[in-house]
Amino acid sequence: MPDTSVVLAEVVRNGFVEGVHRGSLVVLDADGSVLLSRGDAVSPVFPRSCNKLMQAAGMVELGYPGRDRHLALAAASHWGQPHHVEGVREILAAAGLDEEALRTPSDWPADPAARDQLVRAGGHAAPILMNCSGKHAAMLATCVVQDWPLDDYRDVAHPLQEHLAATVERIAGEPAEAVGVDGCGAPVLSMSLTALARAYSACITADAGSPERLVADAMRAHPGFVGGHGHDVTAFMEGVPGLLVKDGAEGVYAAALPDGRAVAFKVDDGAGRPRPTVLAAVLRSLGVEAAALDELAEVVLLGGGQPVGSVRAVVGLV
Numbered sequence: 001m002p003d004t005s006v007v008l009a010e011v012v013r014n015g016f017v018e019g020v021h022r023g024s025l026v027v028l029d030a031d032g033s034v035l036l037s038r039g040d041a042v043s044p045v046f047p048r049s050c051n052k053l054m055q056a057a058g059m060v061e062l063g064y065p066g067r068d069r070h071l072a073l074a075a076a077s078h079w080g081q082p083h084h085v086e087g088v089r090e091i092l093a094a095a096g097l098d099e100e101a102l103r104t105p106s107d108w109p110a111d112p113a114a115r116d117q118l119v120r121a122g123g124h125a126a127p128i129l130m131n132c133s134g135k136h137a138a139m140l141a142t143c144v145v146q147d148w149p150l151d152d153y154r155d156v157a158h159p160l161q162e163h164l165a166a167t168v169e170r171i172a173g174e175p176a177e178a179v180g181v182d183g184c185g186a187p188v189l190s191m192s193l194t195a196l197a198r199a200y201s202a203c204i205t206a207d208a209g210s211p212e213r214l215v216a217d218a219m220r221a222h223p224g225f226v227g228g229h230g231h232d233v234t235a236f237m238e239g240v241p242g243l244l245v246k247d248g249a250e251g252v253y254a255a256a257l258p259d260g261r262a263v264a265f266k267v268d269d270g271a272g273r274p275r276p277t278v279l280a281a282v283l284r285s286l287g288v289e290a291a292a293l294d295e296l297a298e299v300v301l302l303g304g305g306q307p308v309g310s311v312r313a314v315v316g317l318v
Contacts, residue, residue, distance in 0.1 A: 005039040008267060008317060009274035013301055013309035020314070021274040023251065023267040027282060027318070028197045030205075030260035036285075036318060037194075044177045044190035045266050048248030049077045051168055051188060052135055053203055053215055058167030059138050060211035062160070063145040066091055066138055071218035072225040073134030077247060079228030080109025080129040087225060088128055088137045095141035102137065103154050104130040104184050111228055132184035134225075139186070156187045165189055171212060172199040183249060197264035200256035204244050216244050216256075232276040232296060239292020240283065247272070253279055261286055273299050274311050281313035 004024070011019035024039025034041075056064075056075040066074060070091050078084035092098055107130035109115045118129075127133060136154075143153050143160055153160055156179060168189050169175050176189035191199075206213040219226050223237035226246070236245045242258035251267025253275045263282050267274055276296040284293055298310035 005268050006317075007314045008038075008265065008278050009311055010314050011301070011309070011311050013303070015309075021251075021267050021269060021271055021311075023265055024193055025263070025265035025278070025282070025317075026193045026197050027263045027286070028194070028201060028261065030201070032198060032201065034194070035261075036282075038317065041193040041264075044192055045196075045252065046178070046180055046182075046188050046190050046248075046250070047196050047252050047254070047264075048182060048188060048250055049132070050196060050246050050248035050252050050254045050264075052076070052132075053219070053244075053246055053254075054168040054171045054199055054212075055135065055164045056138065056215045057171065057203065057211040058164040059142045060214055061167060062142050062163060064138055064142040065094070065145070066141065067214070068218060069222045069225045070094075070138075071215055072222040074138035075215055075219055075246070076134045076226045077110075077131045077233075078134055078225065079111035079114065079231055080107075080131065081111050081114045081228045084134070084225065084228065085128055088133045091134070091137040091141055095137075095144040097137075097140055097144070097150075099126070099128040099133075101140050101150055102127040102133055103151075104128075104133050104136050106130070111230065113230075130184060132182075132186070136184065136186070154185045154187075161187050168199075171202055172196065173202075174198075193264040193266060196252075196254050197256075197262040200244060200246075200254045200264070201260045201262040204256040204258060204262075205260040219246070220244055235292060235296060236276070236279065239296075240288060240290045243283075243288075245279070247275065251275065255279055255283075257283075257286065257288070274313075277311055277313045278317070282318050285318035 026041035027036040174195035182188040227233035256262040
């Protein structure tokens with residue numbers, strides 16, 4: 001991306017700005033017109049796990065049978081909490097599979113409490129604990145429906161991945177300029193932040209019962225399966241009625257309101273901590289009122305175990 005980013009958030013300690021997070025941001029109106037653009041919203045980025053919403057819609061098109069929490073898990077970056085692991089096992093079992101079929105790399109739960117509990121119990125890192133295991137379980141279940149090979153389901157040339165790539169491009173309304181390998185080993189397609197926001201708007205306003213809407217509705221109905229207890233994505237969807245939110249690695253965030261207004265941004269340094277503060281500021285600028293926004297508007301900084309400052313959206317950003 002060209003170096004046209006702007007300061008999205010400040011790190012303020014004892015009234016002193018000790019650092020900033022730069023990035024790019026776009027906000028679209030319900031009709032798709034640009035309400036606000038900061039930095040570079042037109043060059044391609046890897047949305048990383050923000051693409052899972054569209055990938056899950058593609059799986060529904062192919063006959064993936066999961067609904068409700070099992071559909072939310074297909075689009076999730078879960079924290080490896082017990083209900084996540086149980087849900088992934090249910091998806092696999094319904095397809096006649098077990099976790100040995102997963103090709104996700106072994107990992108520990110992203111949730112510190114779940115990780116500590118696993119360590120105390122003598123457990124170890126495993127593919128099912130990786131945050132993308134819900135997506136991979138759904139991919140495997142889709143391959144079973146289509147009678148496609150399972151061993152290479154992550155390969156970009158596999159018929160599953162070819163269909164999912166076409167679905168992502170169709171919903172985003174933009175061809176991918178680059179294809180990479182995501183952290184989980186599955187393909188990730190590039191798009192601009194404007195296309196990412198447009199895709200989220202399209203999914204939340206799609207006809208009831210359509211693949212895109214089914215996924216968006218499942219995510220909003222089961223936010224605890226999309227992220228997890230303590231995850232900012234889950235807190236936003238639990239605290240703002242009808243809001244759709246998804247995070248992606250390297251500081252990407254996308255959200256859409258029920259009326260189709262949408263936002264997408266990327267933090268240049270890949271940090272996750274400024275994400276909730278920036279989104280809270282954008283939602284407030286759009287007239288959204290919710291107590292959850294007060295809690296998410298700042299990330300507290302500690303000094304000697306006591307609050308001494310915060311990470312907050314820069315004044316004048318929106």
